[in-house]
Amino acid sequence: MTMSHPLNAARPTRRSIxxxxxxxxxxxxxxxxxxxxxxxxxxxxxxxxxWVPGANNALTKLCNExxxxxxxxxxxxxxxxxxxxxxxTAAAEAQAGTGHDIxxxxxxxxxxxxxxxxxxxxxxxxxxxxxxxxxPVAEYLAxxxxxxxxxxxxxxxxxxPCCSRFDLYQQHAGIDLRAMFPADESKWDKANTDKWTxxxxxxSAQKLFxxxxxxxxxxxxTSDAVDWVGALFNAYGVVMVDAKDNIKINSDETRQAxxxxxxxxxxxxxxxxxWDDAGNNRWLISGKGSGxxxxxxxxxxxxxxxxxxxxNCWTHPTPKGPKGRFVGxxxxxYGIWQFSKNKQAAKDLLLYISQKDAVAQLVAASYxxxxxxxxxxxxxxxxxTVEPPIGTVYGYPPRGDEQTSMAGAPARAEVGxxxxxxxxxxxxxxxxxxxxEKLDDVIKWAENELEGTLRA
Amino acid sequence: xxxxxQTWLPGLQISxxxxxxRGLKQFLRHRSTIAFLMCLPLMIIIAALVIYPAFYSIYLSxxxxxxxRLVGLGNFTFLLSRDVFWMVVQQTAIFAxxxxxxxxxxxxxxxxxxxxxxxxxxxxxxxMLLVPWVIPLALSSLAWWWLFDxxxxxxxxxxxxxxxxxxxxxxxxxxxxxxxxxVNVWYGAPFFLIMYLAALKSVPEQLYEAAAIxxxxxxxxxxxxxxxxxxxxxxxxxxxxxxxxxANFDIVQIMTAGGxxxxxxxxxxxxxxxxxxxxxxxxxxxxxxxxxxxxxxxAIFILRGVRKRGREIG
Numbered sequence: 006m007t008m009s010h011p012l013n014a015a016r017p018t019r020r021s022i023x024x025x026x027x028x029x030x031x032x033x034x035x036x037x038x039x040x041x042x043x044x045x046x047x048x049x050x051x052x053x054x055x056w057v058p059g060a061n062n063a064l065t066k067l068c069n070e071x072x073x074x075x076x077x078x079x080x081x082x083x084x085x086x087x088x089x090x091x092x093x094t095a096a097a098e099a100q101a102g103t104g105h106d107i108x109x110x111x112x113x114x115x116x117x118x119x120x121x122x123x124x125x126x127x128x129x130x131x132x133x134x135x136x137x138x139x140x141p142v143a144e145y146l147a148x149x150x151x152x153x154x155x156x157x158x159x160x161x162x163x164x165x166p167c168c169s170r171f172d173l174y175q176q177h178a179g180i181d182l183r184a185m186f187p188a189d190e191s192k193w194d195k196a197n198t199d200k201w202t203x204x205x206x207x208x209s210a211q212k213l214f215x216x217x218x219x220x221x222x223x224x225x226x227t228s229d230a231v232d233w234v235g236a237l238f239n240a241y242g243v244v245m246v247d248a249k250d251n252i253k254i255n256s257d258e259t260r261q262a263x264x265x266x267x268x269x270x271x272x273x274x275x276x277x278x279x280w281d282d283a284g285n286n287r288w289l290i291s292g293k294g295s296g297x298x299x300x301x302x303x304x305x306x307x308x309x310x311x312x313x314x315x316x317n318c319w320t321h322p323t324p325k326g327p328k329g330r331f332v333g334x335x336x337x338x339y340g341i342w343q344f345s346k347n348k349q350a351a352k353d354l355l356l357y358i359s360q361k362d363a364v365a366q367l368v369a370a371s372y373x374x375x376x377x378x379x380x381x382x383x384x385x386x387x388x389x390t391v392e393p394p395i396g397t398v399y400g401y402p403p404r405g406d407e408q409t410s411m412a413g414a415p416a417r418a419e420v421g422x423x424x425x426x427x428x429x430x431x432x433x434x435x436x437x438x439x440x441x442e443k444l445d446d447v448i449k450w451a452e453n454e455l456e457g458t459l460r461a
Numbered sequence: 462x463x464x465x466x467q468t469w470l471p472g473l474q475i476s477x478x479x480x481x482x483r484g485l486k487q488f489l490r491h492r493s494t495i496a497f498l499m500c501l502p503l504m505i506i507i508a509a510l511v512i513y514p515a516f517y518s519i520y521l522s523x524x525x526x527x528x529x530r531l532v533g534l535g536n537f538t539f540l541l542s543r544d545v546f547w548m549v550v551q552q553t554a555i556f557a558x559x560x561x562x563x564x565x566x567x568x569x570x571x572x573x574x575x576x577x578x579x580x581x582x583x584x585x586x587x588x589m590l591l592v593p594w595v596i597p598l599a600l601s602s603l604a605w606w607w608l609f610d611x612x613x614x615x616x617x618x619x620x621x622x623x624x625x626x627x628x629x630x631x632x633x634x635x636x637x638x639x640x641x642x643x644v645n646v647w648y649g650a651p652f653f654l655i656m657y658l659a660a661l662k663s664v665p666e667q668l669y670e671a672a673a674i675x676x677x678x679x680x681x682x683x684x685x686x687x688x689x690x691x692x693x694x695x696x697x698x699x700x701x702x703x704x705x706x707x708a709n710f711d712i713v714q715i716m717t718a719g720g721x722x723x724x725x726x727x728x729x730x731x732x733x734x735x736x737x738x739x740x741x742x743x744x745x746x747x748x749x750x751x752x753x754x755x756x757x758x759x760a761i762f763i764l765r766g767v768r769k770r771g772r773e774i775g
Contacts, residue, residue: 117740276611279632426739
């Protein structure tokens with residue numbers, strides 16, 4: 006596979022640069038990325054350490070390629086998210102005003118450090134020009150006062166659709182998931198896919214529970230739990246706090262969604278309240294579970310540890326609710342610290358690794374786990390070809406009527422970060438289902454907590 | 462002239478060297494000076510790693526969420542208005558007081574048992590019982606987490622093998638509280654053991670012999686000799702352990718991360734959630750500083766008692 010240099014196609018001339026400069030600061034925000042010359046030097050990157058074995062190598066290879074072409078030494082540190090070490094590192098670097106030139110930020114962390122990050126509008130506008138619209142969730146998180154502070158990564162960015170055991174669903178719930186969501190979007194029949202609703206999910210979960218294979222949806226306070234509950238809430242139109250700081254949790258929509266959650270928890274293993282982000286993966290891999298909501302990492306590990314399970318896994322869209330079909334999305338971002346001494350080189354590298362050819366390599370190395378933020382890239386071969394069975398992760402990128410969403414939105418991102426990271430939505434459900442608290446009391450508690458997130 | 466210079470210059474140099482050497486010796490003879498110099502590296506380390514961060518966190522706790530302006534005690538008053546924070550205060554108190562009580566009790570009993578063993582056996586037992594304290598806490602907490610794993614708990618495997626029901630070690634909030642306290646006791650009891658054992662060794666044997674002649678039984682010996690002789694050690698050990706246990710982070714973070722339903726959060730894990738995970742460093746700093754007055758007051762009372770008893774003995 007050859008890789009064209011991202012800037013060859015649109016290398017600006019002297020005249021065009023002068024013309025651009027005359028357009029003023031407003032136009033500068035939307036101007037395409039202009040590569041300037043920079044002395045050979047070094048660039049350090051702190052990147053999320055990938056779950057998928059070997060996936061880091063693809064990024065290292067791309068960075069080294071770019072480094073060799075540009076006579077720039079690239080030093081990469083892979084930082085684990087176990088124990089939030091990546092977030093700790095970012096917080097320390099932001100406070101100290103020194104560290105890596107580029108740091109990858111998971112989900113809300115880009116928002117948390119927005120004021121310490123260099124605007125990257127030129128890079129983003131170039132990418133949008135090349136690949137079309139960007140994910141609205143990425144925009145919600147990384148665009149601050151009209152200016153982009155991060156470039157969405159491919160590495161680690163993910164959505165959390167259903168990953169189900171199609172054999173168990175067919176045998177015990179009478180649902181043929183592969184026929185409903187075949188590995189070719191053109192064959193998706195709307196009349197058929199519309200049947201995959203949260204009510205249908207509850208009904209099938211009850212049947213699978215009776216058969217001894219409960220679904221495994223976590224109800225702890227980590228992202229897998231927060232994300233599937235966020236998707237459920239969005240499907241029912243639940244708004245916790247709106248964009249104007251109005252607390253809206255006390256609504257009929259909330260009551261409906263909580264009722265659905267209660268029915269699911271009734272047929273879930275009791276330990277879901279203690280699961281971290283690996284709990285649901287282990288549940289599926291063990292063969293005890295019939296379905297989870299997760300990126301294909303569980304399937305990838307099952308392929309190695311329990312191939313029989315992997316052969317029967319099918320990743321497909323989430324159920325639909327009265328307000329639509331939503332899937333939780335967790336993009337990651339590369340942010341360039343304002344204290345970086347090599348910002349121009351950093352931008353050039355980010356543009357290089359965001360090209361479709363590079364993205365294809367990263368997606369392939371992660372067996373489809375990594376998800377770019379551009380819908381135009383969802384046609385990559387990996388999702389069609391990885392197996393077993395062939396097409397198993399075709400439904401991983403949002404397709405059909407599935408929309409990406411973020412728990413905590415549409416509140417101001419500063420507020421949303423608090424809602425998300427304090428897992429207010431899953432604590433609500435835990436209080437209602439495990440703590441047997443009255444729904445009105447739970448909603449009142451949530452109102453109080455949400456009021457706290459509005460603190461200036 | 463040149464010869465004269467050559468003759469008197471070395472003499473001057475020697476005399477100057479002697480006087481400098483004498484000055485240095487005199488300087489070093491001042492006990493306070495040499496003590497200060499020897500303490501200086503430690504003082505620099507403490508200033509850099511303790512005093513500066515402490516003042517910085519106080520400053521941080523008085524900033525607004527965006528860290529752009531001072532809000533005085535606004536973060537503290539905000540915390541006092543939050544239900545979850547009060548739950549965290551209550552949980553931290555339960556966690557620390559229960560754990561310290563059991564660590565002290567187990568340490569005292571085990572120290573007595575070991576003290577009564579023959580000298581040869583003592584060494585072996587002392588070594589074995591210190592193992593939990595020697596293993597890095599993050600590692601041992603991880604091992605405990607595996608034992609309590611919500612789905613594949615080794616303990617539950619044994620329990621169900623014996624025909625009993627599984628115990629929701631980490632998924633039920635009350636069992637989760639029990640589990641984190643248990644691990645803290647397991648980790649911290651050896652510290653009490655070793656301190657109490659040292660204290661027991663320092664009790665003069667003659668006191669016990671005199672008490673035996675007076676017909677005292679084992680309980681009376683313990684109550685009227687051992688306990689009074691160990692009171693200062695007990696007080697200092699409890700104070701030290703209270704401080705460390707109130708500030709505990711690793712065990713709770715690794716085993717429950719504060720869940721389920723925030724019901725195992727302690728100050729440190731809650732501060733981490735607010736400060737690092739949610740990006741509100743000032744509020745996180747304010748949460749962690751809430752420990753300071755509580756522990757400060759405890760330290761004043763305990764150390765006052767220690768000084769009083771010290772004076773009585775003196």
